[in-house]
Amino acid sequence: MAFKNVAVEPKTGKKIYSQEEAYQATLNYFKGDDLAARVWINKYALKDSFGNIYEKNPDDMHRRLAKEIARVEKKYDNPMTEEQVYELLKDFKYIVPQGGPMTGIGNDYQIASLSNCFVVGNEGNSDSYGGILKIDQEQVQLMKRRGGVGHDLSHIRPKGSPVKNSALTSTGIVPFMERYSNSTREVAQDGRRGALMLSVSVKHPDSESFIDAKLEQGKVTGANVSVKIHDDFMQSVESGEPYKQQYPIDAKRPAYEKITDAEKIWKKIVHNAWKSAEPGILFWDTIIKESVPDCYADLGYKTVSTNPCGEIPLCPYDSCRLLAVNLYSYVEKPFTAEAKFNFEQFKEHVGYAQRMMDDIIDLELEKIDAIIEKIDADPEDEEIKSIERKLWEKIQTKANEGRRTGVGITAEGDMLAAVGLRYGTEDATDFSEEIHKTLAIEAYRSSVNLAKERGPFAIYDAEREKNNPLINRLREQDETLYTDMVKYGRRNIALLTIAPTGTTSLMTQTTSGIEPVFMPVYKRRRKVNPNDKEVRVDFVDEVGDSWEEYIVFHHKFVDWMKVNGLDTTIKYSQEELDKMVEKSPYYKATSNDVDWLRKVRMQGRIQKWVDHSISVTINLPNDVEEELVGKLYFEAWKSGCKGVTVYRDGSRSGVLISNKKDEKKKEKFSTFPTKRPEELEADVVRFQNNKDKWVAFIGLVGDLPYEIFTGLQDDEDGILLPRSVTKGKIIKNRDEDGNSRYDFQYTNKRGYKTTIEGLSYKFNPVFWNYAKLISGILRHGMPIHKVVDTVTSLQLDNDTINSWKAGVARALKKYIPNGTIAEGTVCGECGSNNVIYQEGCLTCPDCGSSKCG
Template sequence: MGLTENAVKVLEKRYLAKDENGKLLETPDKMFRRVASAIAQADKFYDENADVKKTEQEFYEMMSNLEFLPNSPTLMNAGRPLGQLSACFVLPIEDSMEGIFEAIKQAAMIHKSGGGTGFSFSRLRPKGSTVNSTGGVASGPISFMKVFNAATEAVKQGGTRRGANMGILRVDHPDIIEFITCKQENTEINNFNISVGITEKFMQAVESDSAYDLIDPHSKKPAGKLNAREVFKKIVDSAWQNGEPGIIFLDRLNKDNVVPEVGEIESTNPCGEQPLLPYESCNLGSINLALMVKMNEGKVEIDYEKLAGTVQKAVHFLDNVINVNQYPLQKIDEVTKSTRKIGLGVMGFADLLFKLGIPYNSSSGVQLAEKIMHFISEEGRTASMHLAEQRGTFPLFEKSIYKALGVKVRNATVTTIAPTGTLSIIAGVSSGVEPVFALSYIRNVMDNDELVEVNPIFNQVAVDEGFYSEELMKEIAQAGHIEGFIQIPQRVKEVFVTAHEISPEWHIKMQAAFQKYTDNAVSKTVNFKNEATREEVAQVFELAYKTGCKGVTIYRDGSRDLQVLNIGKVKGKEDNEQEEKQDGEYHIMPRPRPEITTGFTEKVGIGCGNLYITVNYDQQGICEVFTNTGRAGGCPSQSEATSRLVSIALRSGMEVKAIVEQLKGIRCPSTIRQRELKVTSCPDAIARVIEKVVKLQNGNANKEVQLTTEEKKKTGSVSGDAVCTVSDSCSNPEHQSVAVGKYCPDCGKIVEHEGGCVICRNCGYSKCG
C-alpha cells in the first residue's frame, strides 16, 4: 500500500475503528475497504442494477494506492454508526438571543459529529446598541464569539478533539476594530480562526486613503465613518503580531455564488477555502499529484491520462458521499442536497515540482500550477456533466447561473483547494499546494532513539548525486533548509526550496494561479520570516487583492511564540528592586517575572489523575511554578493557587528550602487511597519537583542562561518552548500558546502552519484556531 511508518501511526491513532477499550478493530486496508463499500452504495439510489462491486473496487484501489483521499470525517465515519462524512459547515447567526443560542446548539451537534463550522457575526448589532425587547444594551459580536468559543471547548469532535470555527465580521461593522484585535492574546477565542470580511468598496477607500461608512446591521443605516487606510493598518499590524486576522474578499465570494438569488455567502469553513450558504455543507477530497507522473524517455512528466481518470472517479466518489452522508441536522441535509457542492483539490504539488525539477518560486512553477488546475477543473466539470445526464442536475439548477449558460451539471461547485494536514501524512506527500516545510527532520521512534526522516525525492537525488550521508541529513534537519551547504549542487538547491526560503510574493503568485481555475477558494498560508516588517505584510495583502485571490492567511515565523517568550533586553538592577516604601514602611515586593527562563515540565500521578508541573529558573534561581491537571480532573483551582503563591514567594526572595518544607508531606485523601502513588498530594508533588529542579540546576543555571535565544529554541529550554504534554485541553496560558505556536503539544516537534491551522507531521496532531 506504500504507507510509511508515520502514516500507519497516524491512522492507528486517529482513523482506524477501535472497540470501547481502544483496541484496534481494523487495519488500514480494511479501513479503505470499509469506506469504498459504504460510498459505492449510493449508486443504487439511481440504478437498482448498478454494479456496486465494480464501483467499490475502483474507489478502494484509488484510495489504497494513495492516489485520492477524501476528507478526514469520510475516512473515519463512512460505514460506521456515526456516518457523518462532511468536514465543512456554515451556520447563520440571527440577531436575537434565540437565534444566537440556536446556532450554538447546532454548532455543538456538528462538532460532536466531527465537522468544523463557519460563522458570520456580521448580523449581530454592535456593542452598546439598545435592545428594545428588554430595554437593555447589546453586548456585541465579540462577546458572543467568546460564548461560542466556550461551547466549542466543552464539546469534543467525535470524542477525540476540539472543534474548529471560523469567525468573520464585515469590515463595515461598527465593532470591527475590537474584532481585529480580539485574538491578540493567544488565550482568547482559541477555538476560532478569524477573518475580516473585506469589500471592494473598502479596498478602493484604502487605495484613495479615504473614509468609508460603518453600517449598523440592525437598522441598515450608517453608524459612523473610519479611515480605510488606518483600519487596513490595524489588520496588518495584528496579522504581523500573531497571524490573525486573515482577510476574506466577500464580494469575490459572491461574484462566484452559483445561486445568488437563493442567498448571500457570508462565511467560509474554518480554513477559509470553502465559501458556503447558511446551512450548507461540503465534502472535500484531494488528488495526490505526486503520483500523477510517468517516465518518458528517461524523463519524468505528468501523466494527464491517469490524472483525468482519477478526477472522474473522484467526482463520482464525492457526489456519492452527499447521498450516504448522515447529516447532523435535517436543515443541513436539505440545503446541502439542493446544491450538491463538492470540493475536489490536490496534495503533493511541491513533491510533483521536485520530481519535475521545477522550483516552486519560479514562473515555470506558477505556470504549471495554472495548467494543472485548469485541467482538473475542465475534467471535473465534464465528470459532473456526465453525472447530470445519469442522475439529473442539482435541485436548484433552475435558479443557478448554469441555467443561463445552458450547461447541465450535477454539482454547483466542483473544485476546492483545501489544506490536507493529516491526509498528506497518510499519503506521504506535501500538503495541499504548500511548499514543503522541511526536507529532513528528526523523529523520535523509541524513548531515546531518533530517526532521521528525509523527503524521499530529495533523498533519492542526494544518493544519485553522491552527496548523501546520514550526518548531512541530520544537519539539514537542524537547519531546516539546504541553503549554505556547499556539498549540495546549486541546481539542487534551486529546486528543493522550503517554505521559509520562498518569498511571500511567490506564495501569493502560486495561490493566485490555483485560484484562477478553482470554483471555491484556496487554502494557503503565506509564510514570512520572523524579521519581516509590517510593510511587507501589507504588500502581500494588497497583492492578494490585485491578483484575484479570494482571501489570504499569513504567518510570521515565531510570532506566536514570541508572544509567550517575550524575549527582549534583560531588565536592569532597577527593575529587580525587592522592597518598596509605602506610608513610611518597607514592604517586600516580588521581582518581575524574568523575560527568559529555563525550565522543566514533569507529569506526576496524583489520586485523581495526572498533575503537570512546570518549574522555571533564571540566573537568580527558581522563579516560577505553574501546574495543570490532566483530563481526569483533580483540583485545578487549589493547585493553581498553590503554584501562584509559590511563584510570588520565590520572586520575593524566600528560600526554596523553606517553601519545600512547608509543602512536602501534605496529605490528600485521594492519594492516600492509592498506595502505588509516589506523592501524598498536589502540594507534595509540587515540592518534590521543585527539589528535583534544584538538584538539576545547581552549577548549571548560569551556563543555561547564557545560551543564545536560537540555542534555547533548539533545545526547548526557553520558557514556553518546553514540551507541554497536556495537549489542546491545557488551560495554562503559556502552554495554550505553545499549542498554536511552534511546537507540537503532543510530541514536542515543530509544527507547520497551514490555512489558519497547525499540523504536526511527526505525530499527526492538528488544531485550528
C-alpha cells in the same frame, strides 16, 4: 505478516486486532514510516466505542470504502465496480477521501456525519439572545459529530446600541466571540477540540474590537478569526479617504453609521496578523462575485462565512465533504530528464473523483437519516431535541438539493519537483495553472455527465449562471462542455476546493495541498538518558537535558536520491547534505525560500479555476517588517485571491530543527529590566478549580509576564473585582510604615480610576510566598514554558495550594510563544514528538490534535 489468536466480535463475527498487531501491519504497509502508521491507526482505522480495532492496515480501509461507494454506484446507470473503485483508492496513490469520508464511510460503530465542513447562520439575521444561543447550540451539535463549523457575526448589533431589555444597550460582538470560542473548547472530538471560524465584515462598527479580540490573552482561544474585506475598503486604504461603517451592514437605510479611518483599521489588521497570524483576510466581494452558488442566493445559497480553514465558503446549513487527487502519481519517470505529467490519465481520474464525490453525498444522506433517527430515539424532551433535529433537517435539505462537492489536490510541491520545475518560478506557476484548469474542466464535465445519468441538482438554472466569471472561463476553454451543461444541467452546485491536506499528506507521503515542501532534509531530536547504554548525545540544552539528533528525509526527496544513485542509508555530514539539496529540484523551493509575492500571484492564478477557495499560508521569516504583510495582502487582492493567511515564523528550538548552524537567536527575555519599574501594564486572568474562583494579576514587560499575584476571588480573604475588568496597571508604592506594596489600578466603565491597595497582603500568605518565587524566576529570564514546568512539578500536600498551582500554570501557559516546543511531550494521537504550544494549548502540527487545560 500473520497474526495468531485474533479475537472476534461476537455479534458480527469481525476480527479484532490488537493495537500492536495493527501497528506492525500498518508500519509494514507504510514501509517503516512510524508517523504515518500511528496517524492512520489513531484517526482512520475502523474502531468501536470500546477501542476495538477492526482493520489491520489501510488496505482493509480501502476495501471498506470501495464496497460502500460501489453499493451506491449500483443505484445508477453504468456503475463502477468495487474493484474499479478500489484500484483508484489503494495505496493512497490516486484518489484520497479526506477526514470525515475516510473515517465514516462504512462505519456502523459511530453515528456521525461524513462532512468535513459546515456553516450555520441566523435566518433573518436575528441578533436576539435566542438567535445567538441557537447558533451556539448548533455549532456544538455539529462539533460533537466531528464537523468543523464557521459562522458570521456581522448580524450582531454594535456595542452600545439600544436594546429592549434590562441591559438597555448591546454588549457588541466580542462577548459572543468568547461564548462561541468557549463552547468550541468544551466539545471533545476523540482527543481533539472542535474547529471554529468566526468572521465579521469590516463594514461593521465593531470590526476593530473583533480584530483585537484574539490578542487579548485568554480570550477567543477556541476559534480562527477572519475579517471580510470589501473592495471599497481596499480602495479607501489606497486613496486615504474615510470609510463608512454601518449597521446593518447591507442596509440601504442603516440604523447606525460611523465614519472611520480605513488606514488605521488596515494597520491594525496588518499588525495583528504580523504579530499573531490572525486575523485572516477574506476578500468578500471577490468571493461573492466568483461564487457559483451565489447565483442562487435568493433560494437560500447566499454565502455568509467559511469553514475553519477557509477553503469552503458556504451558505447557512450547507456542508461539504472533501477528497484529494494525488498529483505526484501522474508523473511518469519522476526526477529524470524524461519526466512528464500524464494528462490523459489525470483527466480520466478527475472524472472518477467527481463521480465518487457524488456517491459520497448519497452516503452522507444515509448518515443524516441515522443521526435524525438517533435524535428521535433519545429520551430527552421533544422541546430540547427540536433545535438539533431541525438543524440536521436543514443540512439534509441543502445536501440533497445542491449536492455540493469538494474535489481538490495534494502533492503539488512534489509534482512540480518531479517534472523538474522549481516551485515559485514563472514556469512552475504556468504549469500549475494548466493542471488546475484541466481539473476544473474535467470535474465540471463529469458533473454534466452525471446530470445526464442521474439528473441535475434540483435548482439548476443556466440563465442564473450565465454571467458568472468562472462559468464563463469554462465556456471560453470548452464551448461543447458549456453547451452540454446548458442542455443537461449539472449534478452539483459547486465542485472544487484546495484544502490543507494535513494528515492526508502524511499517508500519501507527499507535500500538503498546493504548499511547497517544508524542508527536504531536517533533523529531529529525541530526549535520551545519557546514562543508558548505547545512547548517543548530540545536543545538551540550556537546562541540561540530553538529546539525540537524527536526520529525516522528505519521502519524495528520497525518490530523487535513488534516481540519482545516492545512498539513502548512510549518515551524511551537514556539508554533504547542503550540497545534495543544492543539486535537487527542491533547492530554494521550500516554504521559507519561495518568493512571497510569487506565491501570492500563483494562488491568484490557480484561484480562477477553483469555484470554492484555497487554503494556503504565506510563511515569513521572523525578522520581516509589518509593511511586507500589508504589501502581500494588497497583492493578493489584486491577484484575485479569495483569502490569504500569513505566518511569521518564530524561532523554534526543540524537536524539529533546521540544519543551518547559525540560526540560534537571542531570547526576548534578555530585554527585561534589572530593576522593577514603578508601574507595569497588567492582565487579569480568571480561572476556576473545582468550585473555587481564582484570579491572577500578571504584570507585563512588553507582552511577556514579569510578575504574578494570585489568589481566591470574591471571598472574605480575596478581592472583589468586576468581571468586566481584564486589564489595568500594577503600581509599586509604599505604605505608611515605608514598606513596599503593590497596588492594582483599573479604569471602570464610567472612566473613573479605581485602586486596589496591597496585592501583596490581599491574598493568603502562602500564595504570596509562592508568587514571589515564580515572579523571581520570571524576572530572571527563564523561558515561560520552563516556568510552567517548574510550577507544575512543585510537590505540595495541601489541596488548596495544588488547585492554586494548577491555575497559575494554566494562566501562564497563555503567554508561551506560539511554536514553542513542548520538550519531552509525545502526541497521544499520532505518537509524534513534534508537539508545540499554540495559544496555551499543546498542539501537534503533524496530525492536528490539540489538548488544552
